[in-house]
Amino acid sequence: MPVSRRRFLASAAATAAGVHTASAAAAVKKPASTSKRLGLPDPSTIKVGDPADLSLLECASLLQNRKLSSVELTRACLARSRARDGETTAWIRVYPEYAERLAKAADERLAPGSEKARRRKSPLVCGIPLALKDLYAAKGLPVTASSQVLAGNVATGDSTVWAKLRHSGMVLLGHAHTDEFAFGVGTPQSGNPWNPACSPGGSSGGSGAVLGARMVPAATGTDTGGSLRLPASACGITSLKPTFGRVSAYGVIPLVWTRDHCGPMARSAADVALLLSYMAGADQDDPSTLAGPAVPSGGYPHTPTRGARPFAGKTFGVARESVDELPAATAKLFARFLDEVRALGAKVKTVDMPVIPTGTIGGVSSLAETGVYHQQFAPASTGRYRAELQAVVAASIGAQALPVSDYLTANRDRTRYMHEYNALFAREGLTCIVYPGSNVDGPTRKTVAGLTIFSLLAGSVTGNVVWANLAGVPALSTPIGRSDATGMPFGVQIGMRAWQEAELLQLAVDYQAAHPYWADAPKPLATPRDIPTSKVITGPKGKPDPTNTDAKHPAFQIIPTLATEPA
Template sequence: MGEPAIERRTGLSRRGFLGAAALGAAGAATLGTTGTAAARPAVRHTGTSSHTLPSPDTVTVSDPALLGAVEAASLLRSGRLHPRELLDACLSRSAALDGEIGGWIRIYPEMAYEAADAAAQRLSAKSRSTHGEAPLVCGIPLALKDLFAVSGLPLTASSRVLDGNIAAGDSTVWRQLRDAGMVLMGHAHTDEFAIGVATEQVGNPWNTEFSPGGSSGGSAALLAARFVPLATGTDTGGSLRLPASACGITSIKPTFGRCSAYGVIPLTWTRDHPGPMARSIADASLLLGHMAGADPNFPATYAAPDAPAEGYPLAAKGGERPLAGKRFGVARRSVDVLPAPLGTLFGEFLDLVRRLGGSVVDISLPIAAPDLLTGDSAEMGSYHRQFSDRLADYRLDNGATVAATLAALAVPSIDYMTSARNRMVYQHDYNRMFADNDLDAVLVPGSKMDGAKRLEIAGVSVFGGTTGDVRWANLTGTPVVCTPAGRSSATGLPFGVQIGGRPWDEKGLIEIALELQAARPDWQAAPTIPAAPRDIPRVQATTPGAGPDPTNTSNVGFGFHFLPTTATAPV
């Protein structure tokens, strides 16, 4: 599929805005709020500064559904775009084109229109004069991966195992985004319980015979198809990065503890990383600023240093050599096994880094001890044992995986403790690699496969490393940006590069990615999607589940969590 010429004009019409405003006044949704929640956790910054948004006069996209989040924020704040107009465009595009992609599992139009009208009020001059500026994400539509609880709405992890499950409360991430004024459009499909790398029920918008990656494949597909400007995902074994690479979008896997995982159906409690997904790094950075924050329900968040008070950066500094003085380590073992078309794209990416002033050295990522999989299996099994009488309801290959993790619960506790100890050693080795090579970031291919048919990788676990070298970042808990790096000359499918850093250095990685995307905007490429209407399931909020966990499942977890460290060796 090719890249369409996106229709552009100067700004959005005032007439369109006024029409949407009149519609909002005449037909506001009547659905109430979706339940109460615990006290909101402390968020480290307000993210209300607009000095880094583009001027609305420079935004020339004519179809609101094609707007990036930062562009939409500029138009919403200027009054040139009504939140209802933006939501209308996203819902209409989804209904017209999602038939072959199938990225949405459910949508919530009534709730969404109510939220859009509330956002419009919050963005009004009267409200701003009384209550101050609204957060930058106010009024922007959002897709949540079908692991994030929203009180009174279905939460099924794209699995028959959870048919009929209704969330008992709000996940912390959703509560923060809701309070910031975001408009929830719906839940996106995930690979069942986030187990695999395929998300085989979803088609890649670039070629629907191929996988969008997993497990956050639904979120990535919705973004690539321009059905929604922002989405959440999770990453336990590459599940933010593999879909980003496969679909040509951008993701940020934050440091473990930067974003709370409370109220998110887990895969493994000490490796799950909620994170933002978007078309560009600026858009993903905008969302990260409102996902991050301390949460008493997820103590690891209190280890995080403060996020920037003004929010994460949204614009490149520019200049001829903006990466001058930056030193990048190339994971040579991962690069040498790439298929030729991907090797060419990776080489071009390195040339771009050098042209912008960065220096490149070969490095070897640490090799993980084999027993680290013991921890993955035990943690996964300890959650899924509540469904041990429903193994037949899992997809066939996933049922076998779950059965194996249940068997892993018989592993002696000393083996789990040894695995945790070896994980700490691995993290120290990673930090020492940074120190010894004086690195600012590492560069790792986003995939080692030039596309994968949906059924070819169905049932392949995220722990296997089959489709990409990704596990290093989950074991260390370190932040990674996955950024588009062109399309394969053989398959026409996108390819991405992972930019990994030290713990808590999201800001530094975002600054690097902003310069790279400004110099070569591969993220702007869009697939041509043929008309394929779909009657997407529509759901209204109902009585929340019994709980007590927001997911309405038994989600005990641990009284402790893994904490990232910058140490290079035990004291």
């Protein structure tokens, strides 16, 4: 997409003024005319021909001002998906009838003077199509973790995230592929929209690909070892791994309960902020969500800070050992990024990150939790996992026989890592920490085939991503341009301390307003595909968990801390 398009979008973003959560939006009287009062771009500045090309904020502006219907937008996204998903195969299923029904209900809700409008003002995400990662339960629809082990499995209830988004009027277009049960750092079923021979990242690669290919404006993902951030870097989009417990994981098929983070994916940081505003919050079904501060009453920020130097007084810490491993082309992009943040007023300094404790990545603390979940499928279904996962699943089930002291020691080490991470921020006066998005410039699908988050070899491709999962802190991935060697997108990870989503999103919005690389789009793939479809099954019966599997979270959970040393 041309630079002029990026400049236009940056200018449009600068006119927006605020965001409301679902509850806050309901309490605010919606003006009949200006989008400015709605906290959205002026609809008269939105000059996109195909509705499928619209960003989340642009969709919201046109829908709220009734310049576009949800039915029209939903049909455009389905048409775009069928026209382009032949080589990416990012969707595992779409739900045309269900989506049409939800879109019509959204239009009714958005209609002026309707009974529903009088009772409850429409949230700003009302009517916007969404992709769920194929781990999130939606009642009456398949949820299969992109695995033959769960072929034919139908959700018996809604995940908390989907329940929140459905209540807010969003339209479920379909489920996007995940690496099988979210084990891997790639998503082998799917191709990257910038080059289908390349990986879209994993395990939320399907979500990354549908966003990058402009098939849908919003998606969800999960992140146990970089699985929100890796697809964002690979596909040229934006994602946020929130603080552990910021977004409920109830009704989401788990990989490692104490490391699984659910989060938003979209094209820009502003879009991600709006989506998070409707996803986040306390949930009695996931006690980890009760530990942190409340979601900001006005939602998460999506408007740029005024002035030419929004980063004045901020210090970016760079983990130099990770940067030194970069190929020349992406090292050049990373160096340019640092120059860009300096020009916005930031101070940049090299720092030494705490050492990752042994046993916390592929050791018993992770494998044992995975085994607790997957033992329900053994031994009858063991052969239905793809070949390279069968040994990992067997090892995870076997890990339950190891001493419980190993598990407890690993989690004590993890708490110590949290303290050391916080101490680094305090000692160095850091605002944020910065890591490259990956170690490899445009990894091919073959490069990442078979690599799981439990494999130490995965680090040679992904770089360091587990720091944010172990610390439980928010980490955002933003595009910083494309490699002049491969033409593929590349991003950076930016992390802060626990519960600082608002500050992190503001920083990312400010950066993207000045450098809107997120607005670049790949050349359209004219590769049609007859995507599998499903209809809602009324009243499905099965296990009480919404996923229709034994996915109940254990009472033991990690609680993020701001402490710098044990109490």
